[in-house]
Every structure is written in C-alpha cells, then in structure tokens.
Amino acid sequence: MSTARPSHHRAGSRDFRLLWGASAADGVGSQASGAVLPLLLLGLGHSAQAVGLVAGVSTAVGLLLGPLVAVPADRGARKRVMLASASVSALAMGCVALALATGRPPLGLILAALLVERLATACFEAAGRGTVALICPGPEQPRAIARLTAADQGALVVGPALGGLLYQAARALPFLADALSYVVSALCVRAMRADLGAPAPRERGEGLLREGAAGLRLVRSSPLLRLVLVWSATVNVVVVALYYGAVFTLQRAGHGGAVLGVVLAFSGAAGLAGALAAPRVAKRFGGSRVVTGVTWLLVPLAVALATVTGAWAYGLLFALVCLLMPLASVVLQARALQTTAPALQARTGAVLATAATGAAALAPVLAGALADRVSTAAPAAVCGAALAVLAVHTSRRPVRGALAAGAAG
Known part of the structure; x- marks a missing residue:
C-alpha cells in the first residue's frame, strides 16, 4: 500500500496538469476569437444588431442546453464527451478560419459554426466539472480549483491581446488559433490515464428532461x-x-x-x-x-x-x-x-x-x-x-x- 499511494498521487498530478492544460488552451483560444468577433462582423458589413444577435443566440444555446448535455457525462461518458466536444469545436472554428481566408463568408455560416462550437463547448465544460473530483484527492481539490480559476483569469488577460495582434495580421488567424487550442485540449484529454467514469446508472422510466433536472x-x-x-x-x-x-x-x-x-x-x-x-x-x-x-x-x-x-x-x-x-x-x-x-x-x-x-x-x-x-x-x-x-x-x-x-x- 505504501508504494501504491505515491504512484496514484503522481498519476493524479499528471492528469490534473493535462486537465489544466486543456482548460488553459481552451480559454486563451476562446478569448482570442471572442474578442475580435464583433470587429469581424462589423468589418464584414453587418449591423450592430446582427452582432448582438449572434452573441445572444450563441450564449442562449449554451445556457439552455447545458443541464441536458451534462447527462451523458454523468452517465460515465465524461472522457468521450470531452474528447468529442473539443474535436467538434476545432472543426467548427477551423471552418470559420478557412472561410475567412478564402473569401467573404455569409452571416449564416458564421452563426452556424458558432452555434456548433457553443454547444460543443457546453458539453466540454459540463463533462469537465466532475473531472477534478475524480482525479484529485479531497484535500487537494480547493487548490486544483484555484489553479483552474487562475487559468481562466490568465486567459482573460492573454486571450484578447493575442486575438487583437493576430487580427491585425489577418482576420482568419484568431479563429485558426482558437481551432488549434481545441486540438491541444483534445490531445490533453486523450492523454489522461484516469478512469473518468462516474457511477450514474440510468433509472428506469426517467426521460432525458427528468435526468437533466x-x-x-x-x-x-x-x-x-x-x-x-x-x-x-x-x-x-x-x-x-x-x-x-x-x-x-x-x-x-x-x-x-x-x-x-x-x-x-x-x-x-x-x-x-x-x-x-x-x-x-x-x-x-x-x-x-x-x-x-x-x-x-x-x-x-x-x-x-x-x-x-x-x-x-x-x-x-x-x-x-x-x-x-x-x-x-x-x-x-x-x-x-x-x-x-x-x-x-x-x-x-x-x-x-x-x-x-x-x-x-x-x-x-x-x-x-x-x-x-x-x-x-x-x-x-x-x-x-x-x-x-x-x-x-x-x-x-x-x-x-x-x-x-x-x-x-
């Protein structure tokens, strides 16, 4: 037993570093693209009302569907949900970057890509919330949450500055950077060794809405x-x-x-x-x-x-x-x-x-x-x-x- 505990601690620390890396990369990329999105839409000739519509609809999707998309994660598919969500988000932001690099994309394409990315991100965030409890011992959890919060705060500082610099070079670059950040997140999640399944058997007769509630x-x-x-x-x-x-x-x-x-x-x-x-x-x-x-x-x-x-x-x-x-x-x-x-x-x-x-x-x-x-x-x-x-x-x-x-x- 004395040899198993240090090994488990090392594995947990490694998995937490990977989780932190996934969260930090996601945060920086999202802030970089989000900071310049209003500038992009206005530069493409869309009105301020259209900018507000895009921001409002994409936020509403995550808010309304968050409790429902959390159900598969609580059923034990936490790692698969995180990996698939990061991959889908990378594909969506990659499509935006490609469309901007090759021409003038219509508002509908940008909105569709953002909705896909927002839904995938909601899935990733929902699945990630239970991960700390599964890879960190109880006494280490406050420190782990503090580090994840620090990563979010750091992204608020670094992300917009990075997005602004990249946008000055080429309007597609912030969205390409966001796509690459999701690739990094997916690779970090894939490299985690811990069993992220949670004992959440589905009750008979319970529908998705009741489980989500x-x-x-x-x-x-x-x-x-x-x-x-x-x-x-x-x-x-x-x-x-x-x-x-x-x-x-x-x-x-x-x-x-x-x-x-x-x-x-x-x-x-x-x-x-x-x-x-x-x-x-x-x-x-x-x-x-x-x-x-x-x-x-x-x-x-x-x-x-x-x-x-x-x-x-x-x-x-x-x-x-x-x-x-x-x-x-x-x-x-x-x-x-x-x-x-x-x-x-x-x-x-x-x-x-x-x-x-x-x-x-x-x-x-x-x-x-x-x-x-x-x-x-x-x-x-x-x-x-x-x-x-x-x-x-x-x-x-x-x-x-x-x-x-x-x-x-």
Whole structure:
C-alpha cells in the first residue's frame, strides 16, 4: 500500500496538469476569437444588431442546453464527451478560419459554426466539472480549483491581446488559433490515464428532461448549493455591470481604448493573483469567514466606484474588486465540489453555471439603462446596494452554518 499511494498521487498530478492544460488552451483560444468577433462582423458589413444577435443566440444555446448535455457525462461518458466536444469545436472554428481566408463568408455560416462550437463547448465544460473530483484527492481539490480559476483569469488577460495582434495580421488567424487550442485540449484529454467514469446508472422510466433536472433538484434541496448559486449569480452581475460602468465612465471622461485596455489588463492580473492566493487565505481564516468578509469588503469598493471618474482611481478600485472576488469564489466552488456526488457533478455544475452566466448576461442591459437614464455612477451605486443585501444574507447564522457543514463534509 505504501508504494501504491505515491504512484496514484503522481498519476493524479499528471492528469490534473493535462486537465489544466486543456482548460488553459481552451480559454486563451476562446478569448482570442471572442474578442475580435464583433470587429469581424462589423468589418464584414453587418449591423450592430446582427452582432448582438449572434452573441445572444450563441450564449442562449449554451445556457439552455447545458443541464441536458451534462447527462451523458454523468452517465460515465465524461472522457468521450470531452474528447468529442473539443474535436467538434476545432472543426467548427477551423471552418470559420478557412472561410475567412478564402473569401467573404455569409452571416449564416458564421452563426452556424458558432452555434456548433457553443454547444460543443457546453458539453466540454459540463463533462469537465466532475473531472477534478475524480482525479484529485479531497484535500487537494480547493487548490486544483484555484489553479483552474487562475487559468481562466490568465486567459482573460492573454486571450484578447493575442486575438487583437493576430487580427491585425489577418482576420482568419484568431479563429485558426482558437481551432488549434481545441486540438491541444483534445490531445490533453486523450492523454489522461484516469478512469473518468462516474457511477450514474440510468433509472428506469426517467426521460432525458427528468435526468437533466436532477442537478436542479439537488441545488434546490441543498442550503450550501443554494448559497453558491445566489452568491455566484449576484457577484457575476456586479462584476460585469462594473465593467460596463468602467467603459461608460472612462469614455465620457474622454479616455480612449488604450486606457480602458490597461484598466482591464490590470484587473485581470489582480483576479489571477486572487485565485492563486485563495487556498492559503481560506486555510488561514476559514472558508466561512472568507466568504462573509469578502462580500462585505466588496460593498465599499462598489460604492467608491460610483464616486470616481479618474482612470487610475477607477482602475485601482476595480482591480481590488477583481482581487477579492476569487478568494470567496474558489471557496464556494470547492465546497460545492466536495459535497456533490460524482454522479451529479456535471448536472449540478451546469445548473450553477447557467444561473451565473444567465444573470451576467443581463448586466450589460442593466448597466446601460442606468447610465443613460440616471448617470454613469448609477451602475456602481446599484451594485453596492446589491452587494450589501448579499453580505447581510451571507452573515445569517443558517447560511454560515451551511458553509461550515460543507467544510466538515
């Protein structure tokens, strides 16, 4: 037994590195192509409404189908789903790159390719949510989630810059890079040695819709998972609304795109640092204190953002928001992972992701309406009020008890 444990640990570490590589490559490629997609569509002569339609439809596909496409992964086909999804996404983005390199593709072709890629990506993300629990021992899972979160934050910094540089060279290159990133992801998944199957036998008489709703039923019945859903959805709305608030505030103050780019790069680097520091902070102060404390600290930062117009002051405050947010987010994700059975990981994760992403999709509309009808300071002020309500909620004894029980579990 003494020789088997180090071997298993080494295998788990190797598989996690491969999972991290797949996630990082996917994130950088998706950010590179996504950042220039509006520029491409506008450059091809399509209207801003068409750009919004493409973005909205592709996002809606992932949101609506996420819990359903998670069913095959929870049935034990996790590795096959991830491999097939990455391959299909590579083919879809490769078709876009080829069409751009050879001519002027119609909007329908681009939309079709994006829908295929979005659905495949939803499958990949759903299958990947249960993988950490299968390849990492319980005590290592918070650190693993922190590293995956750091990869996402790093992609937010590197991806758009890479996409912009490639787009300047040739409009097809960002989409070719995205296709190649999916190839890297597929190769990483293929090289994983762990058995990624999960014990999720299909119940007789259960249809696809009922199986897909199993994650929703679990979230509704679990106080901890309800906290994760409420906290993630609220904070996602706040961060996206503050981002658009930064765009409106800096633009009306006369600052150009270069200043905004620096502000966003600085905030992305802060988010990366926060994700890497999260396990150590949680270990020192305890998960319940971190979640409650971070939520309260976000309140004055959001309120302060409503009072400043200078680029550097806004950038510093927004970076502090992005630094603090992952400290609590990693804790909550780890608790959710540790308290969810492997057979429900994909479907539960899809429900939580759908709620968070769907809420964030409403934030630009909210921020724009407030900025136009009230003032550019209004989005930050409303975000401060929402965070205050959330902070009060996280301070309630039943909520803190649910978080502590999740840690014990």
